[in-house]
Each structure stands twice: as structure tokens, then as C-alpha cells.
Amino acid sequence: MTGKVYIVGAGPGRKDLLTLRAYELIKKADVILHDALIGDVADILRESRAEIINVGKRSGKHRKTQEEINQMLVEYAKQGKIVVRLKGGDPCVFGRGGEEAEVLAINGIPFEFVPGITSAVAVPESVGIPVTHRRYDPAVVFITGRESRERLNWEALARLNATIVVLMGVGRVGEISRLLIKHGKDPNTPVAVIERGLSDKQRVLIVTLEKLPNKVKEEKIKAPAVIVIGGVVELFGVLGGAVKI
Numbered sequence: 001m002t003g004k005v006y007i008v009g010a011g012p013g014r015k016d017l018l019t020l021r022a023y024e025l026i027k028k029a030d031v032i033l034h035d036a037l038i039g040d041v042a043d044i045l046r047e048s049r050a051e052i053i054n055v056g057k058r059s060g061k062h063r064k065t066q067e068e069i070n071q072m073l074v075e076y077a078k079q080g081k082i083v084v085r086l087k088g089g090d091p092c093v094f095g096r097g098g099e100e101a102e103v104l105a106i107n108g109i110p111f112e113f114v115p116g117i118t119s120a121v122a123v124p125e126s127v128g129i130p131v132t133h134r135r136y137d138p139a140v141v142f143i144t145g146r147e148s149r150e151r152l153n154w155e156a157l158a159r160l161n162a163t164i165v166v167l168m169g170v171g172r173v174g175e176i177s178r179l180l181i182k183h184g185k186d187p188n189t190p191v192a193v194i195e196r197g198l199s200d201k202q203r204v205l206i207v208t209l210e211k212l213p214n215k216v217k218e219e220k221i222k223a224p225a226v227i228v229i230g231g232v233v234e235l236f237g238v239l240g241g242a243v244k245i
């Protein structure tokens with residue numbers, strides 16, 4: 001009998017931000033394939049009876065190719081196993097959850113998405129930056145710094161009156177800053193860069209859109225980081241000192 005694959009969000013890297021559903025599935029899984037960015041959720045994995053496989057990828061250094069991961073998901077499910085595919089944050093926010101689900105659907109494998117708390121919201125929030133606030137922009141847009149950014153309509157984005165949250169953007173801050181300013185975004189728009197959010201190595205950089213590229217270079221900011229562009233960043237000055245995690 002075919003098993004089932006659960007495509008599960010591990011949240012932003014803290015075990016107490018894992019959902020109960022994810023916790024239950026980790027306990028009952030036969031196999032768990034997890035990514036790199038799961039933080040201390042790794043402690044919870046040690047409580048599981050499952051075979052644990054780290055398929056984590058960190059910029060360029062692929063432990064397993066996406067093809068191999070897809071293959072493994074299909075194979076384990078065909079063996080009748082309960083498979084947990086554990087991903088950082090939410091599996092469908094720049095997490096390839098949708099792509100893996102397509103492979104499962106094509107192969108007739110039952111699957112389920114189990115949402116997780118995305119870093120795009122949780123990381124800014126953890127330092128006192130709510131991604132929406134009624135005094136500021138009435139929308140929020142998540143963008144990626146990866147290749148697919150080339151398909152973005154930067155002019156529309158610059159004029160949207162939206163908080164822009166960038167994932168995987170550290171290596172692209174020069175281009176992001178240049179394109180937004182070129183298309184009319186105020187160079188003085190406040191920006192927050194939160195490196196290694198929700199960990200004891202967290203760093204927060206507050207800067208303007210114009211100065212973003214130089215500051216990121218000067219401070220040697222590295223991935224993973226969430227970048228927030230918009231008026232809500234001003235709230236860091238009010239809430240940043242008071243918020244405690």
C-alpha cells in the first residue's frame with residue numbers, strides 16, 4: 001500500500017514555534033527528510049523513531065539535488081512509509097513545497113501540506129517590526145532575491161505602497177536598492193536587515209534604501225537574513241527595545 005507524504009513547515013527555527021500538527025507527525029513518521037534551516041527543531045527530531053535524512057542545501061553546496069529529493073519522496077511513499085518532508089518556515093513560501101507536491105501528484109502519491117510560521121513574518125516580528133500596521137503601507141509583498149526576481153515588475157513594486165519583505169536577498173541588495181529607487185521609491189525608505197533571526201547570533205541592521213548595499217557590505221551581513229523595506233521599519237525604534245523573545 002502506498003504511504004503518504006506530509007510537506008511540513010518547521011517554522012522559523014525555534015522548536016516552540018513548531019505547530020502541534022508538525023510535532024505529532026514528526027513523532028509518527030517513518031522517514032523524515034529535512035532542510036538546513038530548521039534551527040533547534042533538530043532537538044525534536046531526536047525524539048522521533050523515524051529514519052532522519054538531512055537533505056539540506058546551503059547556497060550552492062547541494063547535499064542532495066532537487067531531483068534526488070523528489071525521487072526519494074516518491075520511493076519512500078511507494079514503500080508504504082509515512083514520510084515527513086520538513087522545511088524551514090512555511091513549505092510553500094519560497095520553499096519549493098509546491099514543486100515537490102507536483103511530483104507527488106503526478107506519481108499518484110497522497111500528500112498533505114502542513115503550514116509553518118514563515119520567517120518572512122516571524123523574523124521581523126521577533127525584533128519588533130510588524131509587517132503591517134495601519135499607519136503604514138496597506139499591503140505586504142514577499143519577494144525573492146533569487147533568479148526569479150528577474151520576472152518582477154520593479155516599476156509596479158516601487159509604486160505599490162507595500163511593505164516589501166525580501167528572502168534570499170543578501171547577495172542582491174545592490175540591485176534591489178538600485179531598481180526600486182530608479183522606479184521611484186524614496187531613497188530614504190527605512191530598511192531592516194535581520195540576520196539569523198530568532199537565534200542567539202541574531203543581528204539587526206537599520207538603514208535607508210539608498211545606503212543598504214554599502215552597509216550590508218560594511219557589516220559583512222550573511223545569509224540567512226530577512227530584509228524589510230518600508231515605513232513599518234520605523235517601529236523598530238519604538239518596539240525594538242521593548243520586545244523580548
Ligand SMILES: C[S@@+](CC[C@H](N)C(=O)[O-])C[C@H]1O[C@@H](n2cnc3c(N)ncnc32)[C@H](O)[C@@H]1O
Pocket residue numbers: 012013037087088089090091092093094095117118119120123166167168169194195196197198223224225226
Ligand atoms: C529558501 S527560503 C525559505 C523560506 C521559508 N520557506 C519560510 O517560509 O521562512 C530561505 C530564506 O528564508 C529566510 N530565513 C529563513 N529563516 C531565517 C532566519 N532564522 N533568519 C533570517 N532569515 C531567515 C532567509 O531569507 C533565507 O535565505
